[in-house]
Amino acid sequence: MNAGLAVIMKDLRLAWRDRAGWTTAGAFAMIAVLVYSFAFDLAVGDPRPLLPGVLWTTFLFAGVFASGPTVQRETDEGTFDALLLAPVPPTVIYLGKAIANLIALLVIEFAVLAVATILFGIALLTTTIVGIVIVGTAGFVSLTTLLSTLGASTRARGMLLPVLALPLLIPLLLAAVRATGAALDVEPEAAPWSLLLGVFALWSALIATILFPLAVER
């Protein structure tokens, strides 16, 4: 437990020290929302039908692009091997990375929600939406962290990660967008989307924690 906490604190500290990566991801997310507003004319008329899709594609892309570099450095500097050699289960190493990524991404996402609230005059920081964002982000961060960690030691980097991660994340995207839409009252909650979101988050966390120790075997 102590070791797990140490790994999480280490990853958060590194995320903070190496802010450039996460700041870029944050800036990317903000700019993406702006670009969408121009492209879909969100400033004119009711933006609510399009807003859930705009927000979640932004979150997904920001998350997928940001999860690569931190792990990349860990592999290049050899510290990943040092962690694997320490007497802690690999699952702890994975959870440390995933939780640090989750927290960093949530900070970005809440900032985006706050800015979008101001830009579009729609209350986005409600309990429901915050809950959906937390569960949804946990759902995709667990997979993107796993894929980027394993991919870092192969040549599967950069452009490949979105190609790998996004098809797997389609159920999550559908569930998150529809659940957010329902929270914004633009559509009835026609299916148990929130439930699916929760199931996906549990599923991906479980699968990633099971597969990670097997996958880092050499």
Next chain:
Amino acid sequence: MTRPAATHAIAIETRALTKRYGGIDVVRDVSLRLPVGSRTALLGANGAGKTTLLALLSTLVSPTSGDATVEGYPLAGKPAALRRVIGILGHQPMLYEDMSAAENLRLFGRLYGVLDASTRVEELLRLVGLWTRRDERVSVLSRGTHQRIALARALLHRPHILLADEPETGLDPEGLVLLDEVALASPGLTVVAASHRVDRVEAWATGLVRLQRGRVVEDTASVPHAEAVGA
């Protein structure tokens, strides 16, 4: 070390250890019996399998066939207890460049469950002469300094066995003296160190293992069975 010598007379024993990578046996049929307190120099050309053998012994890599015990623990299953008795000194310092020397050491102190971590970190940073620079980020320090921090990290949890892969890399003459003093020639520590500097090896090694294309071609470090029991 206060452990009875008889129970752990052999620190590292490998039996036909083989690792196949990319279609070739990078390490092939390596059988060694290294007694406690011995200091083995691992020699051989680049690509002879030194690094892979060390990676196998450190549990970073699993063998394709064969097995080994380190301090009586089998490599298979990679028990945490085994990892706790091993210290690693790589040719890459394996440090977080955005953290300070002290932060790096404290992190690994917690991962290895070092109880007196703060006093131990201070002790080691003083030992390697970096106590005054403990809060500077690793990225601003020189290559030689990195290797000194790595040395401190390797010894942090008081390992019984030190596995070192070309530990001289980047060290200045002063650093080399330090390396011999606190690690390679430190009494009580069992050392296996890869090196391509034969001139340096004489200073500390008690035996040699020479690898060629993954095989052992010369071994003056292992002890035969009978002798080990009596020892």
Next chain:
Amino acid sequence: MSLLRWVYGTRWVVLPPLAGVGVMVMIIGALVVAPREAIEGDVQRILYVHFPSILAAYLSFAIVFVASLVVLFKRDLRWDAAARAAASVGVLFTGITLGTGMFWGKPIWGVYWTWDARLTSTLVLFLIYVAYLLARAVADELDEQAARFAAVFAIIGALDIPLVVMSVEWWRTLHPQPIVFRGLERPALPNEMLFVLLVGFGGITLLALWLMTLRGEAERLAQRSAALRAGLDRNEVV
């Protein structure tokens, strides 16, 4: 195990002729034997390729899943070759399913593509396994790390499919949308049609298996030649 090996040993004798005959009988059956479908006309004959193809694709992906588990647990690269071979064949037949579906859909629905639940999840399936092939293709044949990475991806992908199917189903059926067509319910097939379909199923499955063994052998040869090259670099005869 030895029985399995014996069966595998007969592949060159058994698979090509059977697959060839099966596919030929299917083509003749589809064009001559099977009656013209009353409502849809001749275009319905695509069914005899379309439906067996997706089943062959499912079979291939099941093989990818099993082979990937073996790669992860047994660290045996022969299974990596098997997984890659099965994935290529699966992608091929998913592609055939999607392609034939489009040519069938155009005259019947008036459009090549519609965001129907089944079509959409098949497309996602296609994308997942294309991604798998890309993940594996960026690394060398003998890169064990890359093989494990691809295996992990294949396992996640396979376990993701139920979630994809469920979410897409909800998305298309419960989300308000214009109705493009009324689903695939049709009266029970006449016996001739059923017969041709069964022959097609057999023929295409055998064809898929044959392609898989060919591809698998090719992957194995690539692995062995890579191993030989590595051995030569070390001045060693393997």
